[in-house]
Amino acid sequence: MIELIDKKKLPRHVAIIMDGNGRWAKERGRDRLFGHQHGVISVREMVEGCAEIGVEYLTLYAFSTENWNRPESEVQGLMELLISTIRKEAETLHKNGVRLYVIGDFASLPQVCIDELEEAMNITAGNTKLNLILALSYSSKWEITEAVKKIAQQVQNNTLAIDDIKEETIKQNLATANFPDPELMIRTSGEHRISNFLLYQLAYAELYFTHTHWPDFRKENLYEALLNYQNRERRFGKISEQLK
Ligand code: IPE
Ligand code: IPE
Ligand code: MG
Secondary structure (H helix, E strand, O other): OHHHOOHHHOOOEEEEEOOOHHHHHHHOOOOHHHHHHHHHHHHHHHHHHHHHHOOOEEEEEEEEHHHHHOOHHHHHHHHHHHHHHHHHHHHHHHHOOEEEEEEOOHHHOOHHHHHHHHHHHHHOOOOOOEEEEEEEEEOHHHHHHHHHHHHHHHHHOOOOOHHHOOHHHHHHOOOOOOOOOOOEEEEOOOOOOOOOOOOOOOOOOEEEEOOOOHHHOOHHHHHHHHHHHHOOOOOOOOOHHHHO
16 A cells, blocks of 8 residues: 555645544443553554654644543543653654654643643654644644734834734744645545644645544544545645646
8 A cells, every 4th residue: 555655745734533432331331431542553654654654743632621621530540551651652653753842822721731741842852754733732723812812912112113014924923834735635434524623724635534433533534534635635725727
């Protein structure tokens, strides 16, 4: 499969809604946390797969603002898994040239989690092979609300005139200011929705949905999605003939 992929037509940025851990575990008669633990293997596969093939940015939706409403034991289990995974993987990420970023309401995370993530971000700050962006305690409506507040503040301070608010101003005030928009968004496990993920940034992304549950998602599945992406015509409002 990988040999069919055109390396010159890769998306620079792939974003993934990692869904289906709970259902995957339930099918095996196990608790939801078992599914989340296995999901870490898929994360590793995607980081490796993207780095190997030459995708520059990978954003993973790991925990949404709405996920705080899950049963307390699951939230706690997820936070502990996050902490132990970052602790275990930071060195490997660094060796492989991966730079870690976090988008989301950082302050809402437990302090141990913040410390672990900050350390990993510092260690990997000089890397350029792959930018790995974890969306944690993230939701698009939260992000856009924060951006509006920042812009309003600049207007109030007289550092920004209302007439100078451009699309670029919005982009610059989002948590993703330093990243290009994703060209490809993948959601696993069969749900056809965005669930408050990168609403602004996905404006022209190609959306790819698969029934595969996240813990079963492997490099081959990524290649399949990339191939599917490459066979689409991205018109951006124009007509087919104009693209030749
Ligand atoms: C995705 O899997 C992981 C997180 C949202 C943290 P789910 O936990 O949503 O699994 P399902 O959708 O219930 O199967
Ligand atoms: C979206 O999955 C959030 C993450 C993958 C982190 P959910 O499972 O929480 O989304 P809904 O509730 O099905 O929309
Ligand atoms: Mg889900």
